[in-house]
Amino acid sequence: MPDDDFFDDLLDRLSERTEHGLRTATDGWPWSEWVEEVRRLTRLFAPLAGSAIGLRFPPLPASYAWLAALSSLGCQVFLLDEQLTPERLGELCELEGIDQVVDPARVLDPGPVGGSSRARASRRSDRGRLTIFTSGSTGKPKAVHHDWRSLTRPVRQTDWASSQTWLLTYRPQLYAGLQVFAHCLVNGCSLVLPDSGMGVPELYELMHARRVTCISATPSYWRRLITLRGSARSDLPDLEQITLGGEVCDQPLLDSLHQLFPKARIVHIYATSELGRCFSVKDGRAGFPVRYLSEPTEDGVEMRVEEGELWVRSANAMIGMGSAPGESSRPAGEWIATGDLVERVGDRWFFVGRRTEVINVGGNKVHPLRIEQVVLEDPDVLEARAFARSSSLVGQMVACELMVRPGADGGEVCRRVGETCRQRLAPHERPRFLEVVAAIGLSDAGKKLRRLPDARG
Amino acid sequence: MSMQMRPETMERIVSEFHTVFRNKGITPPEMGPETVLDGSLGLESLDFAELVMRLEQVFGTDPFAQETIPEVRTLSDLCVLYQAA
Numbered sequence: 119m120p121d122d123d124f125f126d127d128l129l130d131r132l133s134e135r136t137e138h139g140l141r142t143a144t145d146g147w148p149w150s151e152w153v154e155e156v157r158r159l160t161r162l163f164a165p166l167a168g169s170a171i172g173l174r175f176p177p178l179p180a181s182y183a184w185l186a187a188l189s190s191l192g193c194q195v196f197l198l199d200e201q202l203t204p205e206r207l208g209e210l211c212e213l214e215g216i217d218q219v220v221d222p223a224r225v226l227d228p229g230p231v232g233g234s235s236r237a238r239a240s241r242r243s244d245r246g247r248l249t250i251f252t253s254g255s256t257g258k259p260k261a262v263h264h265d266w267r268s269l270t271r272p273v274r275q276t277d278w279a280s281s282q283t284w285l286l287t288y289r290p291q292l293y294a295g296l297q298v299f300a301h302c303l304v305n306g307c308s309l310v311l312p313d314s315g316m317g318v319p320e321l322y323e324l325m326h327a328r329r330v331t332c333i334s335a336t337p338s339y340w341r342r343l344i345t346l347r348g349s350a351r352s353d354l355p356d357l358e359q360i361t362l363g364g365e366v367c368d369q370p371l372l373d374s375l376h377q378l379f380p381k382a383r384i385v386h387i388y389a390t391s392e393l394g395r396c397f398s399v400k401d402g403r404a405g406f407p408v409r410y411l412s413e414p415t416e417d418g419v420e421m422r423v424e425e426g427e428l429w430v431r432s433a434n435a436m437i438g439m440g441s442a443p444g445e446s447s448r449p450a451g452e453w454i455a456t457g458d459l460v461e462r463v464g465d466r467w468f469f470v471g472r473r474t475e476v477i478n479v480g481g482n483k484v485h486p487l488r489i490e491q492v493v494l495e496d497p498d499v500l501e502a503r504a505f506a507r508s509s510s511l512v513g514q515m516v517a518c519e520l521m522v523r524p525g526a527d528g529g530e531v532c533r534r535v536g537e538t539c540r541q542r543l544a545p546h547e548r549p550r551f552l553e554v555v556a557a558i559g560l561s562d563a564g565k566k567l568r569r570l571p572d573a574r575g
Numbered sequence: 576m577s578m579q580m581r582p583e584t585m586e587r588i589v590s591e592f593h594t595v596f597r598n599k600g601i602t603p604p605e606m607g608p609e610t611v612l613d614g615s616l617g618l619e620s621l622d623f624a625e626l627v628m629r630l631e632q633v634f635g636t637d638p639f640a641q642e643t644i645p646e647v648r649t650l651s652d653l654c655v656l657y658q659a660a
Contacts, residue, residue, distance in 0.1 A: 480621065510640035511624040540600050550598065550625040 124266055125190045129153045131306065138280070138308040140179035141328050143320075147179040149306055155180070159187035167191040172211060172219035175291035176200040177311040180222040182290075182299060189246055189266060196249045196261075197291035199562065200314070214249070214261065250293055252391040252563075262293070262391045262436045270300045272395035272417055279305040282359065285325060286311050287335040289562050293391035294364055298334050318346035325355040334361035334387075336564040337371050338501070344374060345500040345521070354378060363387040365565050366469040366487055369404040370494060376402060393432045393454060396421070405468035427473060428456045459485070475568050477505070480512035482546040486568055489549055492542050493518055496535050498526040501558045504549060505568045518549035521558055528554035580608060580654040588654055591629040595622050608651035636660040 135149035147155070171193045175181045188195050196216055198207070200223070207219060248264045284302055286309055288295035302309040310328045312321055321343070324330075335343070340362060347353050360375055360382045367386040375384055384402060389395040397415035399406050414420050420431045431453045457474060460467045471485035478484075486504035493502040501521040506514040522531045532552045539548045559567040589606050596603040601617055610616070612623075631637040638645055638660040647653050 480624075507628065509624050509628055510637050511627055512621060515621070515624060515628065536598055537600065545619065545621050550621075550628070 124270075125186060128303065129156060129186075132303070135306045138283075138302075138306055140182060140302075141283075141308060141310045142178065143313060143316075143324050143327070145179070152179060152183055155183040156186045156190070159183055160190050163187055163191055163193075166193060166218070168193065169217045170194045170196070170215055172196045172198050172207070172214075172216040174198045174200050174202070174219065174221040174223070175289075176221075176223045177286060177290045177314060178222055179311070182303075184220065184222045185248075189248070192246050194247045194249070197251070197296075199251070199289065199291055210251075248296075250291065250296070250391055252292070264293075264296075264394075264436050268394060268436065269296055270304055272297065272389075273300050273304045275304050280307050282332045283308040283310060283328060283330050284332045284334065285321075285328075285330045287333065287339050288364075288564055292563055293394075294334070294389070294563065297389070297395065318343060322347060322353050322355070330355050331357060332359035332361070333357060334363060336364040336560075337362055337367050338365060338558070338560050338566045339564040340371060340375065341501050342560070344378065345523075357382040360384045361387060363389055364563060366471070367404055368487075368491055368494075370491075372402060372404060390456065392436050393419075393430050393456065394436070395419075396430050396432055403466065405463075405466040408462065408465050408467060411467070422453070423460055423462075423467070424455075426459050426461065426470075428458045428460050429453050430456055477514050477516055479509075479514055479516065479546040482544075484516055484547050486516075489516060489518060489539075489543065489547060492539060493520065493535055493549070496531060496538065498523045498531045499535065503558045503566050503568065507551060515551075516547060516549045517551035517553070519553050519555045519558060521556070522554055580651050581658060584654045584658050585650065587633055588630065588650070588657065591626055591633060594629060595626050598625075606650055608649065608654070610650040612647060612650060612653065630657060634660065 132149040133153040137148065139146060139148040139150075139152055141147070166188065168191070171188050173181070173184055173188065173195050175185075175197050185195060185197075196210070196214055198210070198219070200221075202210070210216065211219065246265055248266070248269065250262050250264065252260055252262055279301070282302075282305070284298055284307065286295060286298055288298065290296070290299070290311070299309060301307075308328075310324065310330055312324055316324070325333075333343075340360075357379045358381060360379060362371075362384075363386065372384060372386070375382070383400070385398050385400050386404075387395060387398045388406070395417050396419045397406060397410055397417055401407075411421050411423065417432070422429050431451060457472055459470045459473055459476075461470050462468075469487070471487040475486055476483050477486060489504035490502045493499055493504070499520050500523055503519045505517055505519075507517045509515045518535075520528075520531065520535065522528050532554065535552060561567050585608065592606060593603040595618065599617075599622060604616065612618075618626075627637060627639050634657050636657070638656050645656055647656060
């Protein structure tokens with residue numbers, strides 16, 4: 119099996135690496151020890167070969183060892199959020215035909231949880247497949263299938279990457295988290311795994327203690343790291359690489375990061391669970407160059423724009439999606455609508471938001487991102503979230519939550535922001551409701567939550 | 576028998592009108608029961624939609640979220656509408 123060779127070669131290379139590996143706040147596994155554990159688990163889990171296994175995925179070095187071992191055995195591995203409720207777990211097992219659920223944080227050799235016999239026939243062709251559950255635009259998780267080839271294809275192996283230490287900010291079972299792991303796996307560099315729910319001050323302590331040099335996170339997560347770090351510059355780690363992904367990256371944030379981390383190489387990436395990595399931008403500017411549409415990107419991805427929406431044809435795309443029996447395999451070379459809206463300004467394309475997040479105010483379309491960009495220009499606004507509130511008369515109106523700088527007068531900030539919005543935005547774009555909040559909610563994927571129910575439900 | 580407008584209802588509604596005016600950057604005009612709620616007041620349809628959303632938070636109801644949209648000409652009409660809802 120191709121994946122057997124993939125892992126054998128990788129494990130052989132990593133078995134020599136003793137200075138780098140997987141680290142938590144309290145523990146550290148050099149790659150050499152991690153490889154020993156993978157081999158041990160592969161022998162232990164031999165009876166599970168070829169099975170459909172649900173793998174709960176706490177942010178632990180052991181989780182990755184279990185994943186590698188199960189993949190080596192040709193298992194179809196479903197990556198599960200460690201916080202899944204028992205009810206939801208049961209639903210997934212039934213829907214996906216999962217034979218057993220295992221948890222690296224608990225029992226080493228758990229008994230079977232159950233599953234459906236319905237999917238057995240399809241499992242023979244799914245050996246070595248990894249299934250990720252994304253949130254999707256409707257909020258209901260959807261199954262996206264990859265294998266180790268599609269996951270590692272975007273990874274660049276370089277000499278200078280081998281000495282990096284990355285901080286994992288994404289949930290480990292999601293595509294972005296797996297990409298960071300894949301980078302560290304292929305390059306033999308270090309990955310630091312914070313405990314779930316670790317606060318920002320503790321994250322900074324961890325970064326310093328583990329000498330983190332590289333961080334990949336969503337723009338919302340970066341804003342949180344910057345705004346809650348405290349005022350002392352010495353709090354800031356000495357970063358050599360900053361990567362942003364998962365959300366639109368605006369110029370003010372890029373400029374802030376450049377100012378705070380002058381030595382860091384700053385890259386923002388466009389990638390989705392379904393399409394994989396599509397392109398990266400390294401020139402310090404928001405958006406992407408128009409030439410990305412006229413020639414394949416470095417990642418071998420072609421793109422086009424149709425009615426303001428970005429379409430992509432990608433070699434890094436998932437190998438299939440959906441849950442059996444409605445599952446679909448990925449036709450080679452298929453163009454996929456991303457749901458991301460773009461507009462061209464000069465030599466640049468800029469993202470204006472998701473098609474599904476557009477607010478419809480009496481027939482006029484409003485992109486929340488545009489509102490947030492205006493609101494964020496106020497020096498006392500740390501973060502903002504624009505969203506729709508239902509209106510019986512015009513369908514929807516724009517509302518906005520603000521996080522303000524500690525010590526700032528929230529009422530005065532709202533007054534000032536209101537005035538700015540009156541000057542800069544059209545009446546239908548103007549947020550009619552401004553509220554100061556203690557925090558802006560982020561999803562499990564570290565992205566701003568825009569689709570929350572309002573008072574009308 | 577037509578419902579009488581209660582002063583406290585008018586006071587709460589006028590207060591929300593004032594918020595909408597201030598949000599527009601306009602000094603709120605004097606308003607009374609016979610104030611006609613049309614464009615001469617300085618408000619547009621979106622402003623009125625905002626007002627209705629604010630009144631829903633105050634009164635816990637939205638009389639405009641019905642199949643038949645009520646007719647409202649004056650401030651007094653609006654007050655009676657919310658009293659009856």
